[in-house]
Each structure stands twice: as structure tokens, then as C-alpha cells.
Amino acid sequence: MAVFQKKRVKKNKKPYNKKLSCSLCKNGISNVSYLDIYRLKRFTSRKGKIISRFKSGNCAKHQKQISVAIKRARVLSLMPYLIKD
Numbered sequence: 773m774a775v776f777q778k779k780r781v782k783k784n785k786k787p788y789n790k791k792l793s794c795s796l797c798k799n800g801i802s803n804v805s806y807l808d809i810y811r812l813k814r815f816t817s818r819k820g821k822i823i824s825r826f827k828s829g830n831c832a833k834h835q836k837q838i839s840v841a842i843k844r845a846r847v848l849s850l851m852p853y854l855i856k857d
């Protein structure tokens with residue numbers, strides 16, 4: 773049974789050593805508003821999901837503000853819950 777099980781070879785796996793910095797801290801933005809859609813759109817994926825802190829490089833304070841702001845904008849239908857292809 774186990775004959776056909778091959779070891780999975782990881783391809784194109786680069787180590788994630790690059791340390792990202794919070795873009796909002798850099799620009800001196802203290803509060804993120806739910807009306808600021810153009811800024812919030814940068815922190816969503818193509819499908820409309822919120823990008824994680826690990827990928828975007830935000831600090832904990834700003835990531836919480838962004839997630840709350842995106843959820844508020846979704847309720848007010850300023851931003852989509854899901855973008856279908």
C-alpha cells in the first residue's frame with residue numbers, strides 16, 4: 773500500500789526571511805476609517821477576503837483597525853463580501 777506513496781517535494785518554496793513593515797505606521801496614519809475604501813481595498817485579496825497580517829506586514833493595532841473597518845464597509849455595502857470570477 774505504501775509503495776505508491778511518494779514523498780512530496782516542495783517546489784519553489786522560498787524562506788520567508790524578509791521582514792515587512794507596517795505601511796500605515798510608516799505614513800503616520802493613526803486611525804483607519806471605514807469610508808476610506810481605496811486604502812482598505814489594498815488589504816483585501818482578489819476574491820475580497822481580508823489579507824492576513826503575515827502577508828501584508830501590518831502591525832497588530834492597524835490590522836485590527838483594518839479588519840473592523842472592512843467588516844463595517846461590507847455591512848454598508850461599500851465593499852463586497854465575495855468577488856466571483
Ligand SMILES: [Zn+2]
Nearest residue numbers: 794797831834
Ligand atoms: Zn501599524
